Amino acid sequence: MGLRQILAKVSQASAAITEVEQRRLLLDRPWEEEFLHWALDEDGPHLHGRFVPQSRRSVTSSGWCPGLRCDPEEFRRDG
Numbered sequence: 001m002g003l004r005q006i007l008a009k010v011s012q013a014s015a016a017i018t019e020v021e022q023r024r025l026l027l028d029r030p031w032e033e034e035f036l037h038w039a040l041d042e043d044g045p046h047l048h049g050r051f052v053p054q055s056r057r058s059v060t061s062s063g064w065c066p067g068l069r070c071d072p073e074e075f076r077r078d079g
Helices: 003-027 032-036
Strands: 036-041 044-048
Touching: none
Parallel strands: none
Antiparallel strands: 036 044
16 A cells, blocks of 8 residues: 555545544534534435524534434424
C-alpha cells in the first residue's frame, strides 16, 4: 500500500469519525429537529422542521438529520 492510499484511508476514517460525532451532538439536542433544515437522504433533499433556526445547524455536514431515523410521515406538517 502506497503513501497516497494510506492518506486516502486516513482521510476517509477522519470523515467518518467527524460524521459520527456530528450525529451524536445532534441526537443530544432533539429539540433542534423542530428548526427548519434541509436533510439529505437517498431520495434527495427534504425540508424538516417548522421553526426558523438559530445560528446552530440541525444537520451534519453530509445532510443527515435525526429525523431520517424515523418514518418520514411523522415529519409532514398539517398547516
